[in-house]
Amino acid sequence: MVPTIRDVARRAEVHPGTASRALNEATRSLVKAETAERVMAAAAELGYKPNYLARSFKTSRTFSAGVVIPDINNPLFPPIVRGLEERLSTAGYVALLANTDNDIERERLILEGLLARRIDGLVLATARRRDPLIVELGRQGTAVVLVNRVVEDRAFSSVSVDDQAGVNMVIEHLAGLGHRRIAHVAGPQSLSTGYRRYRGFVSSMRDSGLKPEKSQISFASRFSVAEGLRCGTEVMSQPHRPTAIVAGNDMLALGCYTALERLGLSCPEDVSVVGFNDMPFMDRLSPPLTTVRIPHYDLGTQAAELLLERMAHDDTPLKIVLLAPQLVVRGSTGAAPVAAKPVSRRRAAGPSLRVLPAPRLARQPRS
Amino acid sequence: MVPTIRDVARRAEVHPGTASRALNEATRSLVKAETAERVMAAAAELGYKPNYLARSFKTSRTFSAGVVIPDINNPLFPPIVRGLEERLSTAGYVALLANTDNDIERERLILEGLLARRIDGLVLATARRRDPLIVELGRQGTAVVLVNRVVEDRAFSSVSVDDQAGVNMVIEHLAGLGHRRIAHVAGPQSLSTGYRRYRGFVSSMRDSGLKPEKSQISFASRFSVAEGLRCGTEVMSQPHRPTAIVAGNDMLALGCYTALERLGLSCPEDVSVVGFNDMPFMDRLSPPLTTVRIPHYDLGTQAAELLLERMAHDDTPLKIVLLAPQLVVRGSTGAAPVAAKPVSRRRAAGPSLRVLPAPRLARQPRS
DNA sequence: CTGAAAGCGCTTACAG
C-alpha cells in the first residue's frame, strides 16, 4: 500500500541502494545529479515517505530525546519544556515527555522505557544532588544534559541558574530597605536549587554584616505551598520576629503569604516576602510578589543546544552553563517596620515592576 | 556488546524463535513452562533488554502517541498533558509532545514528523472548527482523539467540556445578583470553545429573559490577555455601560481586569467579571476571579482512554465525551451596582471559594 | 557512479 524505497527505485529504474543514496541529503553527492533528480521525482510522484522506524533500526539513531521532569503542572517547567521542544524540533528531533513526581521508582521505570526506545539523548530536570540513577546513565554513556537542578558530581553537562547571585540580590535589596532580621524558608537540601539558595542565603547575610540565625531558618521538605505555610509559620512564631522572609521559591513564598494571613500579619507592612522563579501571574498576586526571575525558556533552549552537540559528536566536552537571574521588585517588599537606617523610598503596593540588571552574564567554566 | 535475543537463545539452548515466544507475555503460553523459565533466567542473567526499535519495525507498533497542543505555556494545558501522559504511560505508551502555536504550517510539519515516526495514535488539542489537516488524518485512518477543542465534523472521538452548561451557570449567577446588562468578550469563533461559549451566552441570556446586545459583545481574535484588554475596553466604552463581563476564558478575563483598571472602574463594585477555565492562581488574583472550572486533568485521562481503546482495536466506535464544568464563585462578581431586584447576599471580596454543583454529569451521546 | 548483497534484531506463519 504505502510505497517503500523499492517502489521508488523501480520507478526510477535504479537499484534500491542508489535510491537510498539519492534520497538522503548526506549521500546524495555520491550519485550522479541526473540520477538523483530522477529518483527524487519518482519519490515525489509516489508520495514516498521514508519509514523512520526502518532507518532508525538500521542506523540506531531515532532522532528523539527524552525530557524528564518532576511535574509539568509546576509552572516552572512549561517554559523550560517549550524551549527544549522548540530547539529540538528545529533540529529534527522529537521530545518524549515524562513526569516523575520526584518518585525514584517511577523515574527508574520511565528511564527504562525511554532507553528501550533507543532515544538519542536525555534532558533531566529531576536531578538530586546525589543521584545514583543519573550516575548510572553517565556510566552507560547515555547522552545526558541536566537542566535547572544539577548533581554534585561534575561529570555532567548542565544548564542552571546562578542561585547564589540571585539570593545575593535579594539580601542586598532587603538590607537596603533596612531589614536586619531576615528569615529563610529553605527548599529541600537534597536538591541543588534548595541547597545553593540556602548556602547563598547564609553567605550573603554574612557579606551584608547580618547574622543568619538558626531559629530563623526553616527547611521545607518539598517546594510546595503547604510546606511554605508550615515553615513560614514556624519562622514567624519566634519571639524576636523577622521583618522579612526569603523563600526558596515562589511556591514556598505563596505558603508564606498564607502563614502571614493566618497570623494576622500584613505584607509588606509587617513582613516583606521574596520568592524565587517568577512563575506566571506572580505579578498579579496581592501583593504582587518580589521575586528572582530566572530565564526559564533559555534554560530549555540552552539545554537542548548542549544535548544536540553531544548527540552529534559523543566526544563533546562537558559544559556547565550558569544563567544569570534578575531581581524583580514588586509590592511584597517594603521598608523594615522599625527601620534602623533611612530607606531610599517606600515602595507602592501596586503592580509596579522594576527589573534590576543582572549582576553578571552567563559563564561557562569548563567550555 | 549489548545482548540480543540470539544471545539469550544460545544461553538457554533454544532457537531464537522460541526465545522470542518465551519472552513475550502474549506468546509465552505457546512454549513449555520449563523452557520459558530457562529462557527468562538466561535473559535475566545476561541483563537482556529487548530492542523496541527492532520489535516496532517488525510489528509496526511503536507504543508511542503524539500529543499536539498549541502551547504548553498556556496554563490550561499542563494538567491535560499530565493526565494524558500518566494514563498513556501506565499502558506502556510514551508521549511525544509538540507545540504548534496555532500555526497551521508548523502543525503540518509536526504531524508529518510524528507520522513518519509511526506513532500509534494522536491526541490533538489544536482543532479548529473547520480543520482540513485533521480531516485528512481521519481519512488516512490515523487513530485520532480530540481534546478540549473539537471539529464540526462529528467523525472524530473527542473529550471536551460542556461549554454551554458552563456559560449557563455564569449567566444564572449574574442574573441572580441582579445584573441585566451583561457583556461578552468572546473567544475566537474559529475554535469550538470560543464559538460554543458565545452561542451559550446568547441562548442563556434569552433563557434568563435578557437581551444579548450586539454592542455588548466583542470578539477576540485570540485567547490572550492583550485581546481581553482590547475587547474589554470596547464593551466598557459603550454609552449604556454593562455591569458585568462574561469573558471567553481566564486570559481574556485578565485582560478585562486591566481594561477596568485603566478606565478607572473597580471590580466587583462597578463591574463584575467572570472567566472560564480556572487556571492556577486565579484564586489569588485581586480580586479573586469567579470562573468556570473545567476538569483539565480528566480531559487528559479520558482522551488517553479513548485513544488507547482505539489503538487496541481500530474498529472501536466513535465516542464524544462531554465533561461537566463547575462554577467557582469568588470575589470578582458581586451585586449589580443599581440592582433592579433584591439580591440574595453581597459577596465578600476575600478569597472565599464556593463550588456550585455541576448541572449534569458527563454524557456520551454516541457510545 | 551504481549494483548486488548483507544485515540491523526482532516476530511469526509454516512445518514437523
Add this chain to the structure above:
DNA sequence: CTGAAAGCGCTTACAG
C-alpha cells in the same frame, strides 16, 4: 511444543 526460515524497509561497506 519447537525449529528453520523469511522478512519488516532501510543503509552501507564492498565490488566493479
